[in-house]
Amino acid sequence: MLKVYACITEQHDIVLVAVAAVLCAIGAHTTFAQLHLAGQGNLQHRLRWGAVAAVTTGVAIWATHFVAMLAFDPGVPSGYDPAGTVLSLLLPILLSGAAFAIALCGPGVPRALGAGALLGLGVGAMHYTGMAAFEVAGLKLWDHGTVVVSVVLGVALTMAALRLGLAAQGPGGRLGAAALLALGICALHFIGMGAVTILPDAGGVAPAGAVTRDRLAALVGFAAFCLLAASLAAAVLTSQSRRRRKAEAERFRALVDAAVEGLLICDGETIVESNSSAQALLGQDAQGLVGRSLAAVVQAGELRQALLDPAGTTIETEIDDAQGRPVAVELVSRSILHHRRPHQVIALRDLRDRRRAEERIRFLAHHDPLTRLPNRAGFADRLQRLREVPGRAAEPFALLALDLDRFKVVNDTLGHAMGDALLVKVAHRLRAAVRSTDLVARLGGDEFAVVQFAPGQPEAATALAERLIDLLSRPFLIDGQVLNIGTSVGIALQPQDGVDLAELARSADLALYRAKSEGRGTYRFFETEMDTRMQRRRLLELELRTALAMRQFHLLYQPQVDVDSTSIVGFEALIRWTHPVRGVVSPADFIPLAEETGLIIPIGEWVLREACREAAGWPGAPFLSVNLSPVQFRSPGLVEAVRSACALAGFDPRRLELEVTESVLLSDSTGTIETLRALKEFGVRIAMDDFGTGYSSLSYLRSFPFDKIKIDRSFVCDVTEDGETAAIVRAIIGLGRSLGMRTTVEGVETQAQFDHLRAEGCDQVQGYLLGRPLAPEAAAALLKDGQPQAAAA
Amino acid sequence: MASAIYRLIYRSVFAIPSEEAEAERELRAILDASRRNNAASGLTGALLHNGPHVVQVLEGPLAAIEAVFDRIAADVRHTAVELLQFAAVAQPSFPAWSMAYIPQGSVEELALLEPMRNPGGPEAIDAALATLSGALRRDD
Numbered sequence: 005m006l007k008v009y010a011c012i013t014e015q016h017d018i019v020l021v022a023v024a025a026v027l028c029a030i031g032a033h034t035t036f037a038q039l040h041l042a043g044q045g046n047l048q049h050r051l052r053w054g055a056v057a058a059v060t061t062g063v064a065i066w067a068t069h070f071v072a073m074l075a076f077d078p079g080v081p082s083g084y085d086p087a088g089t090v091l092s093l094l095l096p097i098l099l100s101g102a103a104f105a106i107a108l109c110g111p112g113v114p115r116a117l118g119a120g121a122l123l124g125l126g127v128g129a130m131h132y133t134g135m136a137a138f139e140v141a142g143l144k145l146w147d148h149g150t151v152v153v154s155v156v157l158g159v160a161l162t163m164a165a166l167r168l169g170l171a172a173q174g175p176g177g178r179l180g181a182a183a184l185l186a187l188g189i190c191a192l193h194f195i196g197m198g199a200v201t202i203l204p205d206a207g208g209v210a211p212a213g214a215v216t217r218d219r220l221a222a223l224v225g226f227a228a229f230c231l232l233a234a235s236l237a238a239a240v241l242t243s244q245s246r247r248r249r250k251a252e253a254e255r256f257r258a259l260v261d262a263a264v265e266g267l268l269i270c271d272g273e274t275i276v277e278s279n280s281s282a283q284a285l286l287g288q289d290a291q292g293l294v295g296r297s298l299a300a301v302v303q304a305g306e307l308r309q310a311l312l313d314p315a316g317t318t319i320e321t322e323i324d325d326a327q328g329r330p331v332a333v334e335l336v337s338r339s340i341l342h343h344r345r346p347h348q349v350i351a352l353r354d355l356r357d358r359r360r361a362e363e364r365i366r367f368l369a370h371h372d373p374l375t376r377l378p379n380r381a382g383f384a385d386r387l388q389r390l391r392e393v394p395g396r397a398a399e400p401f402a403l404l405a406l407d408l409d410r411f412k413v414v415n416d417t418l419g420h421a422m423g424d425a426l427l428v429k430v431a432h433r434l435r436a437a438v439r440s441t442d443l444v445a446r447l448g449g450d451e452f453a454v455v456q457f458a459p460g461q462p463e464a465a466t467a468l469a470e471r472l473i474d475l476l477s478r479p480f481l482i483d484g485q486v487l488n489i490g491t492s493v494g495i496a497l498q499p500q501d502g503v504d505l506a507e508l509a510r511s512a513d514l515a516l517y518r519a520k521s522e523g524r525g526t527y528r529f530f531e532t533e534m535d536t537r538m539q540r541r542r543l544l545e546l547e548l549r550t551a552l553a554m555r556q557f558h559l560l561y562q563p564q565v566d567v568d569s570t571s572i573v574g575f576e577a578l579i580r581w582t583h584p585v586r587g588v589v590s591p592a593d594f595i596p597l598a599e600e601t602g603l604i605i606p607i608g609e610w611v612l613r614e615a616c617r618e619a620a621g622w623p624g625a626p627f628l629s630v631n632l633s634p635v636q637f638r639s640p641g642l643v644e645a646v647r648s649a650c651a652l653a654g655f656d657p658r659r660l661e662l663e664v665t666e667s668v669l670l671s672d673s674t675g676t677i678e679t680l681r682a683l684k685e686f687g688v689r690i691a692m693d694d695f696g697t698g699y700s701s702l703s704y705l706r707s708f709p710f711d712k713i714k715i716d717r718s719f720v721c722d723v724t725e726d727g728e729t730a731a732i733v734r735a736i737i738g739l740g741r742s743l744g745m746r747t748t749v750e751g752v753e754t755q756a757q758f759d760h761l762r763a764e765g766c767d768q769v770q771g772y773l774l775g776r777p778l779a780p781e782a783a784a785a786l787l788k789d790g791q792p793q794a795a796a797a
Numbered sequence: 798m799a800s801a802i803y804r805l806i807y808r809s810v811f812a813i814p815s816e817e818a819e820a821e822r823e824l825r826a827i828l829d830a831s832r833r834n835n836a837a838s839g840l841t842g843a844l845l846h847n848g849p850h851v852v853q854v855l856e857g858p859l860a861a862i863e864a865v866f867d868r869i870a871a872d873v874r875h876t877a878v879e880l881l882q883f884a885a886v887a888q889p890s891f892p893a894w895s896m897a898y899i900p901q902g903s904v905e906e907l908a909l910l911e912p913m914r915n916p917g918g919p920e921a922i923d924a925a926l927a928t929l930s931g932a933l934r935r936d937d
């Protein structure tokens with residue numbers, strides 16, 4: 005050691021030694037910076053930076069040696085053998101290259117130690133080949149013990165350096181490693197220098213062919229310094245830009261992962277990037293997706309092709325999620341530059357939420373929220389879809405149209421809440437009555453429909469209709485109340501009663517109409533005859549509308565005769581319709597339709613005006629009876645119509661007698677009674693018409709002071725033969741008398757009937773016996789001539 | 798205030814005709830369901846089977862009665878359901894039975910129906926039911 009110390013202090017220029025040490029330290033630091041960089045990339049990157057580090061390290065060792073040699077004064081002329089010098093540069097480069105190859109191929113302490121040993125040997129090889137190429141004018145005497153010490157110590161230090169440097173996590177560890185490496189290089193060099201003793205040659209001339217030591221050394225030292233500095237700078241810049249790129253990539257990742265949509269980036273068919281949404285949607289982690297083919301996500305080849313087209317596209321399709329369940333997605337693709345090469349980015353938009361919302365909206369649009377049954381739209385839609393099921397299209401089915409009986413009464417008297425609760429229970433019973441393959445719908449209000457898919461019609465539909473009627477006729481219990489409703493059912497069979505739903509529904513409705521008009525709580529099948537009758541009705545309605553305008557109506561007048569005097573006291577105005585093709589149409593055939601359609605109101609007004617006009621100037625001023633329909637009482641203008649008819653014709657209202665039926669009083673009676681009172685105040689007399697046919701309730705007679713009771717013609721036929729009928733007629737006449745009402749009997753055709761009624765005390769009679777309905781001129785003439793023939797006999 | 802006890806009595810026509818064994822099985826199923834459900838919802842009562850007819854008495858809170866009747870009235874295993882009584886009562890007649898079964902022939906249906914048909918009033922019905930539950934007690 006002393007020898008080494010003496011060698012450094014006595015034979016070396018201490019300033020240059022320091023320069024060499026600095027150079028060595030910079031080289032060692034660069035080595036580790038580059039090794040660190042090399043450790044963070046793919047194979048190609050590792051190789052590249054491993055090689056750079058090997059050159060850097062080799063040059064650093066070599067340059068340290070040369071500068072240190074510059075500081076060395078052998079005391080005799082000296083120079084360098086070029087070949088040996090070059091070899092002394094190549095050897096450390098090759099050996100450190102081998103060392104780094106081992107170190108960079110994988111982790112582990114043995115590798116690091118092995119690599120360190122190789123590197124140390126490289127330092128040693130450099131030093132001793134360099135010394136061999138150092139030619140002096142003298143003899144180099146070697147102390148072999150010291151040589152061994154230098155190599156062992158150098159190798160130990162480089163091993164420690166790599167052991168520490170390769171495992172280092174931060175720059176501190178790497179600095180320590182660099183210091184160890186630098187120490188190793190220096191130690192080997194200076195101990196090695198202490199191992200040599202140069203004996204000057206007596207001849208004392210510089211070796212031939214050797215390059216002058218000083219100039220070369222300075223040049224090499226400077227060049228090496230520049231190289232190392234550049235190398236270090238490169239390493240620093242590279243690692244900085246790598247850090248920046250890494251930060252940028254992380255920012256990009258964060259952004260991409262924050263996207264709600266799934267994103268896949270494809271290079272050709274291969275997925276090279278995915279974000280967390282895509283991973284979640286597909287149930288894969290990043291590793292599971294990257295490197296896979298797009299075919300793993302989108303199976304259909306043509307879809308894939310369209311997506312990968314650089315023009316980009318938007319597709320709605322289904323893909324499989326992690327569990328293999330289909331997921332509705334929208335795929336949007338577009339081409340981007342990724343790593344400076346065109347890639348395709350594919351956005352996966354999960355449509356499940358949107359589909360659920362759409363489903364919900366569809367449900368709401370197609371269902372009745374109260375009963376949750378399909379509504380009219382939903383019914384048509386469901387039926388359509390059921391019929392699209394293969395093999396089902398040709399299957400016959402029955403359409404049952406239901407209309408609840410008495411539901412409106414419940415709704416009106418007990419309130420909508422009760423009505424709603426009832427509808428929910430009705431829906432429940434209907435569902436219980438059908439099979440799961442059948443269809444129940446609420447078409448609106450209290451209308452329901454059932455579609456029954458069953459062979460063996462009409463028996464199956466009959467059984468179902470009976471079941472439905474039975475179920476809905478059972479009582480309903482709501483909030484402690486018992487509600488009794490029922491249903492009428494109209495049935496149409498596909499295909500004979502209609503092929504499409506609209507036609508079938510019309511047929512079922514016609515059948516329902518029939519069921520309702522024939523007593524409710526029952527069912528009817530559609531019959532073609534219903535259809536033609538319905539069409540006849542529609543035609544008739546059309547013709548009725550034109551009849552008024554075309555003046556196809558006229559009036560006839562039937563005499564009413566006083567029983568005691570047998571003189572005519574009045575006439576009943578009767579309407580006739582002369583149809584241009586069918587001739588005279590009976591009022592029985594068109595009045596009900598006119599009432600149903602509301603046409604009775606203008607027709608009734610015309611009758612009033614026309615009768616008053618025609619009868620105004622008749623001699624003897626007989627009274628005039630005009631029939632009023634209950635429908636006219638529902639129109640607010642009735643009283644005014646009567647008033648203006650009298651005024652226009654100059655007809656005395658006291659001669660006018662209005663005939664109403666019991667059904668007038670049946671509907672809302674307070675309004676009706678007010679109207680009747682207003683008419684009576686105006687001077688008009690009111691007669692109860694057709695008494696004995698309807699409810700014949702005495703309370704009706706008591707509810708209003710009628711002037712007259714007209715006993716229906718049906719009592720007259722057997723009044724002479726049937727004791728019971730005679731008793732009824734007698735009772736009514738007696739009742740009229742007790743209430744101060746006169747009685748008239750209609751339909752008197754025989755003298756026997758007339759005599760009988762006279763005996764019972766009836767006031768007036770009307771009928772063929774006393775006179776047929778007459779044209780206005782004939783009526784006027786009759787009044788002039790005198791009394792009807794038959795009664796006078 | 799304890800919630801009121803209601804009683805519902807109805808008569809219907811049992812709709813499983815043809816085979817004796819099958820009718821028996823169906824009736825068993827109805828009774829099993831009745832006992833299970835009625836016990837759970839605090840209902841008691843009796844089911845009387847006579848000829849083609851079934852007469853059922855159900856007693857309990859109003860809501861429970863209405864709920865079970867919703868199911869019974871939607872059941873197609875019987876037809877022509879006819880309500881005989883639905884009213885609040887002071888005392889249940891069958892407090893010990895979730896659904897007592899009175900099989901064919903054991904009681905004259907008329908014994909129960911007669912007071913309901915004729916204007917005997919609620920007292921007459923109560924009396925008839927008391928007789929019936931008395932008979933059940935003796936049988937047990």
Ligand SMILES: Cc1cc2nc3c(=O)[nH]c(=O)nc-3n(C[C@H](O)[C@H](O)[C@H](O)COP(=O)(O)O)c2cc1C
Nearest residue numbers: 827830831834835851853865868869872874875896
């Ligand atoms: C005549 C008759 C009486 C019935 N009585 C009852 C009853 O008291 N309680 C009951 O829960 N179900 C009764 N049911 C059965 C119901 O209609 C329905 O089938 C049953 O409550 C369904 O119950 P589950 O879903 O528990 O099977 C009766 C059925 C019939 C035909």
